[in-house]
Amino acid sequence: DLAGCGEGRKRLPDGGPGQSHADKFSTIDEPLENQWSYHAVANVIRGHSLLRSFAGVDGDRVALTGISWGGYLTCIVAGVDDRFAMAMPVYGCGFLRENSVWKVGEFGKMTAAQSDKWHRLWDPSRYIGSAKMPVMFLNGTNDFAYPMDSYAKTCALVRSEKNYSIQLNMKHGHLFEFPEFFLFADQYIRGGKPMPVVARPVIDGGKVRTSVKSETKLIEAKLHYTTAPHEQNRSRAWKTIELKVDGHHAQGAAPPSEATVWYIAIRDERKAIISSELIVQ
CATH class of the missing domain: 2.60.40.730 (SOR catalytic domain)
Known part of the structure; x- marks a missing residue:
């Protein structure tokens, strides 16, 4: 993920916002098209449409997943693009201004109006309740970014089929060492034995x-x-x-x-x- 950069990590003229915390939070008063979440969600949906256009892709067996900020995006996209066969956010959740690693450092710098605007536009809690596909939740008990209280409130919003794998002291990172990730996906994409x-x-x-x-x-x-x-x-x-x-x-x-x-x-x-x-x- 080059975050809008090209060779030598130089910014591309049409690369869109970067991925710093400032790009994600401090642009809240700028036009929507300047904000990271706007671009990120649109890119996932457009990428999905592109993927489905290929002759070798079964559009009925495409899953959505992401880790950390990718889990955040999965929660949003699941509520606005119902073409996916299943969604699996890893770590990500909503209610970030209520409790998350960004509560003090980012939301604490906003005015009440800015916090309300960010929550209304970009918090996953505003979208995931509209998910129609099965949603599988994976997280660790002591995650530094997405705490259990905010996580539980996010899970409760989903009215479609859902399941959970909450793991004691699971590390935060781009990890694929746990079998649940693949078993959840196989259940819906390959007709595997259900979890x-x-x-x-x-x-x-x-x-x-x-x-x-x-x-x-x-x-x-x-x-x-x-x-x-x-x-x-x-x-x-x-x-x-x-x-x-x-x-x-x-x-x-x-x-x-x-x-x-x-x-x-x-x-x-x-x-x-x-x-x-x-x-x-």
């Missing part, structure tokens, strides 16, 4: 339970929780409660009442981790 789906957990009498829809054998189940505030997302410690797997069900001790966020993670025979939705308290 398990974990139902919303239920707490009753100090116990937690959930059911799992799965065509693969379930190997283990764990409940992960933290009691630290969401503002400490990157550094806060998580604790784990082992759950008992019984066929397509998992149960065990409930998280403490002071937990600020928790979820259940299931591992199947392919060593893939599938999660319940995040429960934010």
Whole structure:
């Protein structure tokens, strides 16, 4: 990704905005066509149209994914281009001015009007709720940029089919070491065996339970929780409660009442981790 640069990383005359934080946030009072998100979203949609125009491409089996800022863009594009067979944002989410790595450094420099304008135009929460394709969410518990509270609110907006793989302390980067990325894609693009789906957990009498829809054998189940505030997302410690797997069900001790966020993670025979939705308290 040359970000509008050519040979020797020199700016091209028609290269569009760069990818600095200033290009993404500080241009909010400029015309729309000068702003990074405008160009980035338009480029994804135009690239998709170009891809579908090729004779060797099955337009019904094109997926959308991106990592970090690419995950941010995936959340937006999923809501405005319904031609994709599935969408898979990795790390990215919305509600960035409420809690994210940019809350203080970027939104803190804006006036209230500028913050409202950026949120209205460019926050993924304004778009992802319109997604019609299945959306698969991948993130780590301690991501430095996209914290669990903002992430959970973003996931809740999706009304189409959705699934989750929230992983304990997953690194942030362009990583392809985890099988879930490919298994989610294969499910919708190649007709692969579906990933398990974990139902919303239920707490009753100090116990937690959930059911799992799965065509693969379930190997283990764990409940992960933290009691630290969401503002400490990157550094806060998580604790784990082992759950008992019984066929397509998992149960065990409930998280403490002071937990600020928790979820259940299931591992199947392919060593893939599938999660319940995040429960934010």
